[in-house]
Amino acid sequence: MAAPNFQGRHMRQPSKNTLLKVVILGDGGVGKSCLMNRFVSNHFDEHSFHTIGVEFLNKDIEINGEVYTLQIWDTAGQERFKSLRTPFYRGSDICLLTYAVDDRTSFRNLALWRNEFLYYADVKEGMTFPFLVVGNKVDVSSEQREVSCEEARAWCMENGNPPHVETSAKDATNVEQAFSLAVESWAHLEAKLDRPYIGDTVDLRRQQPEQRSSCCLSVGGNTE
Amino acid sequence: MSVKAFEFVSVIEALQQLGENAQTKIECIECCGKELYVGTNDSSLILYALEEKKEGIGKVVYKSRKVRHKFLDLKKPVKCIKAASALNRLLILCDSSLLILNMHDLEIIGGGPKLRGISTFCLNENPNINNPFCIQICVARKRQLQVYNVTEEKLIHIKDIGVPEPAIGVAVDGSYICAALLTQYTVYNFDTNFTQQLFTYGRENFLPIIRRITKEEFLLSAPEGLGMFVNAEGMSNRPPIQWSYPLRALAYSHPYILGLSDDVIMVYSILDQQQKQALPFIGGRSIGNFDGRIYVTSGMAVYSLTPVPWEKQVEVLLADSRVEEALELAQNANRVGMTKEQFQKLYHKIQQQAAFIHFSNGEFDKAQELFVSGSVDPREVISIFPGLMPPSSTFVRSIPPLHGIADVIQLFHGDEGKLSEAKQFLHHFLEDLREKSHQHALEVDTALLKVYAEINAPELEAFIAASEITCDVRDCCDWLEKSKCYHALALLHRHACDHDKALKVWAKIISGEYKDDRFHGLEFFVECLANLKEPEFLWRYADFVLSRDQEVGVGIFTLRSAQEVNSDALKPDTVLNYLHQYPKAVVKYLEHLVIKQEIQAEKFHTHLAILYLEDILKKRKEGNQEAVMELRTKLRYLLQVSSLYRVQLLLGKMNEADLHQEAAILYGKIEEHEKALDILVHNLKDFKAAEMYCINTTEGKGLKYKHNLFHTLLAVYLDPKLEASKREEYLSPALELLNARAGDFDAAKVLEMIPPNWSVSVVEVFLRGALRTSLHKYRMTKVESALARGENLQNRFALYHLQRLSISLHESNYCCICKKPFLDGSFARYPNNVLTHVSCARHSSICPLTGKNFKSLASLYPGR
Incomplete structure (x- = not known):
């Protein structure tokens, strides 16, 4: 299977809102649809049904002065849709x-x-997605x-x-923040992709003491 | 789900009526211009000529006529027909063979099949070839996909692509082939050999269907009754469609997806993936979009699905109160044959209609937003509120009507809550409107005024008083009267310059005939009268106001602007003459004349003083001390500030009335200080006041005058004619005066005046002060004399210096400037002995010859 043109999608006109495709995954019943509905329309349905196929909503979100259009795909967890x-x-x-924490x-x-x-x-760089x-x-x-939270961390x-x-989609805790966090994390990684050499190369101008201190820290971390 | 997007129109009602036998069934069709090709199950190809007739608005009627019948003699059904009009060719799939026919005479080119063993084929709808007389096809045979270019004469083989399973359906766009294999959909790029698996499906009971949607995007039938949008990169960028019934065939006509099932044609919008219409249709076999025309076939008949014009669809949606969908459809509508302006106009109209729907549903916020963005004629909105339109307006509701609302009362069935909400809405709507534009000001202002009056809004008065309104005055007046907003009514009369009516209304409020809490009372009425140019109103209402409150009422005279007072009708004498029956008013009026306007006429000043005096006497009789004090303060103020009254007359009256303080002021005015001080000291025993009297009177006067006055006071204290007890009493203030203001006395004179029996220690402070003062004076005089002498010496030196040198003027002397001789003996000389004519010496301090500046010297040695 050939690699899909993953990075090519982001070459957009800067004037338009950046469109981001967001996929929500997880076991059936953990509240994916509720999360999406809470985020997009700020309502919560106590007795929502299983999602059939896929549900889909759009919402604009502003992060650091830039507006992103989130195209949120809430996929069904059921086996019969797996081929799609x-x-x-x-x-x-x-x-x-x-x-779900419970x-x-x-x-x-x-x-x-x-x-x-x-x-x-078909994501090749799984660690940086x-x-x-x-x-x-x-x-x-x-x-x-x-x-527990620690366990998840x-x-x-x-x-x-x-x-x-x-x-909590039920009482709206952190829902907006979750999506903002996701977009920020995307923007952070995107910035790295745009300048692929930064981070992987050695900066000769960097001062010695800083390097040494980071070395010490990592050694300390390893011995623990 | 009740958009009427398409309508059925019969094209061929039954093959049999057109002469086919009973077993013949339609298998597939192709339409090219006016030619309809029908492929049958018994391997026949029939050509019909279609005639399209427009009947009424958007109605189409088809007439068909059989032109030609070709029997292919293959005993198998015709699976697929594709027309290539540019090549004048038909491509036909029958019995696994590809045949190419002449489009018109239906003769098989080359006499037999061009390709065999073919399971399916398709046209490339977006080929990358430049030759207009060439089409591209893709055929599926066993485990191979083949691309051919077809010209009038021949088939040119382009590419072979191996596939893992036999293909049962294909669609091509550009270089991308989307193929339905036995168990999966896959995209192949025959240029780059790129392969992209899309998704798999179970083999049984699944009918793969592919429909190209846009460039490199396909709609695929998917398991579980879904329709998946997938692009050539294998991505789904639109949410899938959930089919209501098992899918048999697909067609796309923007913005609708048409899904054919056994019993129903389902219409979905590609905009929101929701089903919009369901057309019952039993036994459907195929559906297709042929150059914009949708045809659907059953075994026997061909129907056209004519799209209902989007304007009409919008209309239906609006009639169904589905406002959001209607607006979305309109925004995404095909605007062919419409200029931007035309569309904008139409869209505005839709927005307006939508706004009225929101309005009827009580969604006033939404309604207002749409009314504004749709730039509605505000009169349309006003006209549904009964009574708000001014009768003078020429407005008639637009035809066709934007809404079916007779009026709000009928609309909300008299529901008070809803009605008041609607009023609130109108209130805000009109206010916003007024801020933005002044169109239809007559109707808008009238309506807004009426709304204010009806909801008793506090803005009403300010709205009228701001006098920027252009309402229908008569209509509004009736309304205001009906709403019992009498104050506003009067304001409106005044705004319309109908002062007579305005004043009448206010007078009625004042006299209690009308009741209106907003009215500010008599003061306001008086102010209005005072502001009116025409004095006739003033005279008409003068008694009315003065009999109610003299002090407020007199404002009709006093509040007028100054220049008017001198007009004939309002001369002070005339007014006073009139006012004599209102004594309080007279006082106020005189105060106004004397103090405010500072009219310098003796009679007013005296008159006012006498009136004060009379009042004081009256109040004193009543025992009202407070009022007496107040009046005396006023009187004193008048006596001090003015000096125009007749002093002698007043003095007599003051003495009669025992008003000593006032009498003292009067004595002071006529320079009879001794009498004044006498009163202050003897009658009032106010020594401080006596001292202040001296200080105030001598302010700005010479030393001698000062001495005199202070000596007078001292003499009053030390009057030898006084009896002994009194003298004792005045001793201490006399000493106090002497000691405190030693500088204001002439010490020598004082020493003469004070009784000889006083000890030195009693007047020690005074003596010391006096001594000090005279010593100071002596020394200052000496300094002055020395300075004067010094100045004298300097001047004499300067004179000497100037006269020290002499110059002799001869006939041979010439002016340095004009080089002419001195004729009259006058000349100018600069300190460096340069001589010029007086007229030639332009600058007194700069030598014209050498340019030397004598400015610093000029003061020392004046002269040239």
């Missing part, structure tokens, strides 16, 4: 990996969703909670260190 994943995932700019299985499956996304969306890990349903009581550290945020 490829066109849906492809060309995504941002992927939200969602789990559902350990959904958290365990994050790795599966991540791998599946990388495979079907802008994922966002979202733990939904933080409104549940602490007894019902099965996944630890998983993120091991998997390319994507940003992590805990939300």
Whole structure:
């Protein structure tokens, strides 16, 4: 399978709003559709049904003075739509990996969703793709909670260190912030792509002491 | 889901009526201009000529006539027909063979099939070839996709692409072939050999369908009743369509996707992927967009789906109150044959209609937004509120009407809550409108005024008083009267310069006939009268106001601007003459004349003083001390400030009335200081006042005058004619005066005046002060004398210096400037002995010959 023209999508006219395709993934019932609806239309439906196929909404969001149009794809988790994943995932700019904090299985499956996304969306640089890990349903009581925030952070550290945020679509906690965070993370990585040599090259002008201190830190980190 | 996007029109009602036998079924069709080709299940090709007739607005009727029948003799159904009009050729797939026919006589070119073993083929709708007499096709055979260019004469093989499974459907756009294989859709680029898998599907019961949508984008039938939009890169950039019924065939006519199922034709919008229409149609076999015309076939018949003009669709949507959809459709509509202005006009009209729908639904915010963006004629909105339109307006509602609203009362069935909301809406709408433009000011202002009056808005008075309104006055007046806004009514009369009516209304409010809390009371009325140029109103209402409140009422005279007072009708004498029955008013009026206007006429000043005096006496009799004090302050002020009154007359009256302070002022006015001080000291025993009297009176006067006055005061204190007890009493103020103001006395004279029996210690402070003062004076005089002598010496020196040198003027002397002789003996000399004519010496301090500046010396040695 040939590589899709992933980076080519971003060569847009600067005057127009940047259009970003955002895919929300995660086990059925973790609240993907609720998250999207809360973000786009700020309402919450206690008894929403399973998503059929895919749901899709647009919303403009302003980050650091620039307006982005988010094209949010809320894919169905069911098996019978699996064959359609490829066109849906492809060309995504941002992927939200969602789990419910009261559902350990959904958290365990994050790795599966991540791998599946990388495979079907044909993303080569999995470590640098802008994922966002979202733990939904933080409104549940602490007894019902099965996944702690620390645990989720630890998983993120091991998997390319994507940003992590805990939300509640029910009481609107952090929903707006989650999407903003995702776009910021995309913009950050995009800036790196535009200047591919920065970060990978050695800056000779950089002062010695700084290098040494960073060395010490990393050694310290390793021994722990 | 009730947009009427398309309508059925029969094209061929039944093949049999056109002479085919009962078993013949339509398999596929192709349409090219007016020629309709029908391929049948019994391997026949029939050519019909179509005649399209427009009937009424947007209605089309078809007439068809059979032209030619070609029997292909292959015993298999004709699967697919494609016309290439530029080549004059038909491409036909029948019995796995590709045949090429002449378009008109239907003769097979070359006598037989060009290609065999073909499962399907398609035309490239967007080929990368420049030759207009050449088309590109893609054929599917077994495990191969082949691209050919077709010209009038021959087939040119371009490319072969191997595929893993046999292809059962293909579509081509540019260099991209989208192929439906047995289990999956795949995109191939026959230029670059790029392959892109799209998605897979189960083999059973799944009918893959591909339809090109735009450049490099296809719509594919997908499992679970979905329609997937996929581009050549394998990405889905539009959300999928959820088919309501199993899909059989697809067509696309912007902005609609038409899905053919067994019983229904489903119409979806590509804009929001929602179903917009469902047309029942049983036994449908194929559907296609042939150069903009949609034809759908069943086994027996051919129908055209004529698109309902978007204007009409919008109309239907609006009639259904589906405002957002209507606006979206209009925005995305095909604007062919319309200039930008025309479209804008139409779109505005749609917005206006939409606004009225929102309005009827009580969504006033949305309505207002659309009214504004649709630049509605405000009169349309006003006219649905009964009674708000001025009868003088020439407005008639637009035809065809923008809405079906008779009026708001009928619309909201008299629901008070809704009605008041609607009024609020109109209120804001009109206010906004007024800020932006002044179009239709008559109707807008009238309506706004009426709305204000009706909801009793506090803005009403300010709105009228701002006098920038252009309302229908008569109509508004009736309305205001009806709404009991009498004050506003009067204001409006005044705005219309109908002062008579305005004053009448106000007078009625004042007299209690009308009630209006907004009215500011008599003061306001008086102000209005005072501001009126015509004095006739003033005289008419003078008694009215003065009998109510003399002090306020007199404002009709006093509040007038100064230049008018001198007009004949309002001469002070005339006014005073009139006012004599209102004593309080007279006082006010005189105060106004004397103090405000500073009219220098003795009679007014005296008159006012006497009136004060009379009042004081009256008040004193009543025992009202406070009023007496107040009046005396006023009187004193008058006596001090003015000096025009008849002093003797007043003095007599003051003495009669025991008004000592006032009498003292009067004595002071006629320079009878001794009497004045006498009163202050003896009658009032106000020593401080006596001292102040001296200070105030002598201010700015000479030393001698000062001495005199102070001596007078001292003499009053030390009057030897006084009895002993009194003298005791005045001793201490006398000493105090002497000691405090030693400088104001002539010490020698004082020493003469003070009684000889006083000890030195009593007057020690005075003596010391006096001594000091005289010593100071002596020394100052000495300094002055020395300075004067010095000045004298300097001047004499300067004189000597000037006279020291002599110059002799001879006939041979010439002026240095004009080189002419001195004729009359007058000359100018510069300190360096340069001589010129007086007239030639332009600059007194700069030598004209050497340019030397004597400015610094000029003061020392004046003269030239």
